Amino acid sequence: MRIMAFLSLYILSFYGICQECHFIIHGKVLDSSGTNPLPYAIIQIKELNKGVAADSVGHYVIKNVCAGTYTLECDLIGYTKHIEQIIVSGNQHHNFNLKEDTVSLKAIIISSKEIDEKPLQSLSVSSISNEDLLRTRGTTLGEALKTIPGLNSLQTGPSVSKPMIHGLHSNRILILNNGVRQEAQQWGSEHAPEIDPFIANRISVIKGAASIRYGSDAIAGVILVEPKVLPAKPGIYGELNLVGMSNSRLGASSAMLEGACDKKLKGLSWRIQGTARRAGNSKTAHYYMENTAFEEMNFSSALSYNKRRLSIDLYGSQFYTRLGIFTGSQVGNLADLQLALQSSVPITPSYFSYKIERPYQQVTHDLIKAKTIYRIRSNSTIELMYAWQQNKRYEYDYVPLNGSLNPALFLQISTSIIDATWHHQVSNRISGSVGINGITQGNIREYQFLIPNFRNNGAGAFLIEKYKKDKLTIEGGLRYDYRWLRAWMVDNNTAQIITPTRTFSNATGTFGIVYSLKKNLTFSVNAGTAWRAPTVNELYSNGVHQSAASYDIGNPNLKSERAYNFITALNYSGKRLFGEIGFYNNQINNYIYSKPDLQLIYTVRGAFPEFTYTQVNARFRGLDIKASYVIRDSITFTTKASLLWAYNQTIHNYLIFAPSNRYENSIRYAVGNLGKLHGIYFILTNIYVTHQWRVPPNSDYTNPPPAYTLFNADLGFNVRMGKEQVNINFSVTNILNTGYRDYLNRYRYFTNDVGRNFTIRLQIPFTLVSKK
Amino acid sequence: MLQSKTKKILIGIFLAAVMIGSCNKKESAVAPNISNEALTTVVLALKNTNAPYDSDTATWQQLLGANGVPLPIDTSKAVLNLHANCLYTAQVLIYDKTQNPPTDVSAEILQRENYHLFFFQPTPVSPSNFFVSDTTTSIPGTTINPTGPYLNLTVKRTDLDTNNPPMQVGLSDNFITGTASSGHLRLVLRHQPNAKNGTYFPGSSDLDVTYRVSIY
Numbered sequence: 001m002r003i004m005a006f007l008s009l010y011i012l013s014f015y016g017i018c019q020e021c022h023f024i025i026h027g028k029v030l031d032s033s034g035t036n037p038l039p040y041a042i043i044q045i046k047e048l049n050k051g052v053a054a055d056s057v058g059h060y061v062i063k064n065v066c067a068g069t070y071t072l073e074c075d076l077i078g079y080t081k082h083i084e085q086i087i088v089s090g091n092q093h094h095n096f097n098l099k100e101d102t103v104s105l106k107a108i109i110i111s112s113k114e115i116d117e118k119p120l121q122s123l124s125v126s127s128i129s130n131e132d133l134l135r136t137r138g139t140t141l142g143e144a145l146k147t148i149p150g151l152n153s154l155q156t157g158p159s160v161s162k163p164m165i166h167g168l169h170s171n172r173i174l175i176l177n178n179g180v181r182q183e184a185q186q187w188g189s190e191h192a193p194e195i196d197p198f199i200a201n202r203i204s205v206i207k208g209a210a211s212i213r214y215g216s217d218a219i220a221g222v223i224l225v226e227p228k229v230l231p232a233k234p235g236i237y238g239e240l241n242l243v244g245m246s247n248s249r250l251g252a253s254s255a256m257l258e259g260a261c262d263k264k265l266k267g268l269s270w271r272i273q274g275t276a277r278r279a280g281n282s283k284t285a286h287y288y289m290e291n292t293a294f295e296e297m298n299f300s301s302a303l304s305y306n307k308r309r310l311s312i313d314l315y316g317s318q319f320y321t322r323l324g325i326f327t328g329s330q331v332g333n334l335a336d337l338q339l340a341l342q343s344s345v346p347i348t349p350s351y352f353s354y355k356i357e358r359p360y361q362q363v364t365h366d367l368i369k370a371k372t373i374y375r376i377r378s379n380s381t382i383e384l385m386y387a388w389q390q391n392k393r394y395e396y397d398y399v400p401l402n403g404s405l406n407p408a409l410f411l412q413i414s415t416s417i418i419d420a421t422w423h424h425q426v427s428n429r430i431s432g433s434v435g436i437n438g439i440t441q442g443n444i445r446e447y448q449f450l451i452p453n454f455r456n457n458g459a460g461a462f463l464i465e466k467y468k469k470d471k472l473t474i475e476g477g478l479r480y481d482y483r484w485l486r487a488w489m490v491d492n493n494t495a496q497i498i499t500p501t502r503t504f505s506n507a508t509g510t511f512g513i514v515y516s517l518k519k520n521l522t523f524s525v526n527a528g529t530a531w532r533a534p535t536v537n538e539l540y541s542n543g544v545h546q547s548a549a550s551y552d553i554g555n556p557n558l559k560s561e562r563a564y565n566f567i568t569a570l571n572y573s574g575k576r577l578f579g580e581i582g583f584y585n586n587q588i589n590n591y592i593y594s595k596p597d598l599q600l601i602y603t604v605r606g607a608f609p610e611f612t613y614t615q616v617n618a619r620f621r622g623l624d625i626k627a628s629y630v631i632r633d634s635i636t637f638t639t640k641a642s643l644l645w646a647y648n649q650t651i652h653n654y655l656i657f658a659p660s661n662r663y664e665n666s667i668r669y670a671v672g673n674l675g676k677l678h679g680i681y682f683i684l685t686n687i688y689v690t691h692q693w694r695v696p697p698n699s700d701y702t703n704p705p706p707a708y709t710l711f712n713a714d715l716g717f718n719v720r721m722g723k724e725q726v727n728i729n730f731s732v733t734n735i736l737n738t739g740y741r742d743y744l745n746r747y748r749y750f751t752n753d754v755g756r757n758f759t760i761r762l763q764i765p766f767t768l769v770s771k772k
Numbered sequence: 773m774l775q776s777k778t779k780k781i782l783i784g785i786f787l788a789a790v791m792i793g794s795c796n797k798k799e800s801a802v803a804p805n806i807s808n809e810a811l812t813t814v815v816l817a818l819k820n821t822n823a824p825y826d827s828d829t830a831t832w833q834q835l836l837g838a839n840g841v842p843l844p845i846d847t848s849k850a851v852l853n854l855h856a857n858c859l860y861t862a863q864v865l866i867y868d869k870t871q872n873p874p875t876d877v878s879a880e881i882l883q884r885e886n887y888h889l890f891f892f893q894p895t896p897v898s899p900s901n902f903f904v905s906d907t908t909t910s911i912p913g914t915t916i917n918p919t920g921p922y923l924n925l926t927v928k929r930t931d932l933d934t935n936n937p938p939m940q941v942g943l944s945d946n947f948i949t950g951t952a953s954s955g956h957l958r959l960v961l962r963h964q965p966n967a968k969n970g971t972y973f974p975g976s977s978d979l980d981v982t983y984r985v986s987i988y
Contacts (some may be wrong), residue, residue, distance in 0.1 A: 102773030606980030
């Protein structure tokens with residue numbers, strides 16, 4: 001059992017590493033006298049879900065830790081669990097003295113969360129946490145994830161940003177918001193995920209066909225937004241995050257209060273958290289972008305009860321946003337778009353304002369989740385989850401003529417999800433999980449027609465098994481899904497209500513190997529197949545997409561997409577060099593995209609180019625590279641590259657709207673301490689995004705924008721205030737105030753991207769009540 | 773074999789899901805299609821100033837289907853037949869026939885006249901009749917025909933808004949015909965909130981339709 005735990009932690013520790021985290025925490029585990037070493041204790045960093053086992057003489061080493069404050073937990077059977085906070089700003093030596101525990105003799109349980117959220121070890125997992133996460137505070141989820149190789153963001157101006165993994169986005173990515181798959185109108189390229197990034201103390205990305213555990217669709221990958229584990233130590237604690245930005249005069253504040261009860265209510269923990277974010281019009285290097293202001297208000301609460309074998313979690317969250325759509329992108333028709341393309345700046349000049357005017361979107365997202373885990377034995381766990389979520393989206397269009405107060409479109413989608421999973425261990429070497437998922441969702445629309453009312457029901461069952469021996473892990477999984485989709489809409493010609501119904505069912509499979517070639521060199525390979533059913537907009541949409549000046553026509557006969565994904569990675573963590581190089585090849589047959597028909601549709605508002613959803617065979621092939629080299633103890637150089645070739649095999653040409661290659665180089669200087677300022681660091685980053693020349697002819701209104709280079713800088717440190725450590729970060733993005741356009745920004749036809757921006761971030765933890 | 777068993781189990785779960793889901797029957801009630809601003813009908817009503825009995829109307833119409841999706845354009849009546857060498861007064865009338873009774877959209881435009889500007893482009897047009905300025909109705913980007921024959925029609929706006937200084941609107945116009953000829957007339961309504969300056973460029977197009985014209 002202990003060896004299993006050790007192995008799991010050992011393997012897990014490999015996959016949590018992905019940023020500039022090269023510090024080492026090491027030391028000895030000793031008894032209360034401080035003389036006798038204790039072997040095989042488990043040392044964990046709570047914040048990172050990362051841990052190691054001490055060796056036979058009590059010595060332990062945790063590698064690849066970022067600078068920051070951590071809660072270290074040292075646990076050994078027969079001894080009281082020791083919890084201690086330490087600050088890491090360089091390599092750290094730390095000894096533990098454990099007291100003997102005469103009362104309890106408990107088994108070590110790897111929390112089911114870890115098993116659950118990393119179901120496949122042969123797929124590459126990258127995370128952002130601590131310092132790296134702090135540096136993204138105040139930005140969108142999509143923006144924050146851009147620092148991971150292989151990730152891009154599909155943007156609609158400065159406020160709407162959707163994550164993209166290996167060139168795929170929207171319904172091909174699953175986002176797990178605190179363990180619940182986010183279900184909204186995620187098909188829309190201007191519909192950003194309705195998630196407050198402040199709830200997370202860690203954001204992870206599983207690249208590859210990871211849908212086996214979570215349901216079909218995720219043929220590109222899974223994003224996990226993971227909140228901090230609720231406190232176990234009785235008391236009341238809190239944290240305040242404040243962010244200010246110069247460019248859009250953004251202000252964000254997020255406050256969190258959490259606690260654990262003692263005495264009769266021992267085992268009960270809770271948290272409440274809220275965020276407010278507001279920004280005005282963003283500015284490019286030389287001009288403001290009209291109506292790009294936004295506001296956001298979020299709230300969440302969590303309650304957890306742990307007693308012996310049972311744990312119950314309740315979670316509720318609310319998300320609200322109102323965001324302006326850049327007025328310069330509102331083109332009446334194709335002739336307008338051509339006029340806008342001829343002008344190097346938006347035709348109508350703008351100024352700074354916090355005011356949000358039509359066109360704008362207003363979205364709310366409510367989520368309720370109940371989860372219970374029951375430990376049958378230390379190696380067998382049952383987990384049940386129910387979640388309900390509702391997304392309401394109002395889109396207020398431009399009303400030039402009558403000044404109507406109505407929205408143009410209202411969509412409400414309600415989703416219920418049930419999940420049941422059994423995690424088991426067959427023998428010392430074989431472990432796995434079996435589970436079923438069920439989903440039902442209903443969508444209603446009002447005002448205009450964009451997508452119809454529909455009901456979508458789905459069910460799936462999966463089995464994942466793992467075999468581990470010494471340096472080798474072999475894993476495999478199978479999944480089967482069934483889907484039923486019925487739409488309700490009025491036939492345009494007969495005015496009768498029609499209810500087209502489609503069913504889809506298919507299998508998903510995966511097989512992977514992880515092998516430690518050497519002590520610090522790991523090789524992993526995974527081959528999988530996954531599928532995605534066409535979404536309602538791909539099947540039934542019909543109408544003008546105003547901000548894209550296009551006329552989109554759905555295709556009710558679309559088939560499911562089938563992906564064959566191969567991904568392999570080599571991970572090295574030496575004394576001074578750390579790196580991971582990953583290669584992927586994702587073959588997607590019947591890949592659905594909206595293809596230009598090269599003909600115009602005439603309406604009263606003029607001519608629009610017509611696009612029809614169509615299916616082709618596509619191949620996404622690329623490399624993700626990341627390497628860090630410790631030049632001197634205080635200076636680390638990091639390089640990252642994301643390279644992608646997306647090819648449309650049906651037309652024997654490149655696939656449109658694929659991200660261009662991206663390179664990021666940074667140098668981090670750990671200054672150390674200066675008076676009361678601790679852990680001072682300075683980071684200079686250079687980002688180079690190439691010109692996307694891999695595009696098919698006659699497929700876009702204009703050529704992709706040229707390559708661009710950006711420089712960013714960060715300065716951070718922490719200050720002790722009483723017992724707490726306040727983290728402070730200053731950053732400047734686009735230092736040279738470069739005017740540039742990005743191929744993945746849908747506003748590239750109309751405006752430059754955001755100019756120079758100064759940001760200050762404060763992270764202030766506090767303790768209200770502290771109990772022994 | 774295994775697959776069929778799995779499928780049975782899945783359908784079982786699925787039926788359970790349907791039962792949970794069927795509590796909500798909202799989606800089977802399809803809400804009517806309401807468009808904030810549907811323009812369906814654009815009418816040019818002309819009167820000959822020399823002969824009041826000589827009038828002509830041309831109607832461009834595109835109705836919406838039951839689902840709000842545009843039906844084919846009806847251009848059968850989008851034809852102006854004018855006498856040569858005459859001065860006509862013209863009114864632009866715009867209707868939304870998806871409403872019952874139809875909404876007079878031109879009245880709404882009149883209320884927001886400070887934000888709107890009409891452009892009229894006869895084609896084929898000769899280089900000497902094509903001027904882009906603060907007061908002309910020419911549409912930038914129009915293909916200019918160097919040789920002809922040309923449509924001998926000139927359009928001048930006759931109404932003014934309440935901007936300071938006042939600017940033209942184009943709901944009321946003069947159509948001046950020359951010698952007998954034929955061609956097309958493109959009508960564009962530009963929407964220019966806080967940016968109207970007499971030129972075509974600011975803002976976006978609310979309306980962009982074309983009529984056939986013959987002068988005899």
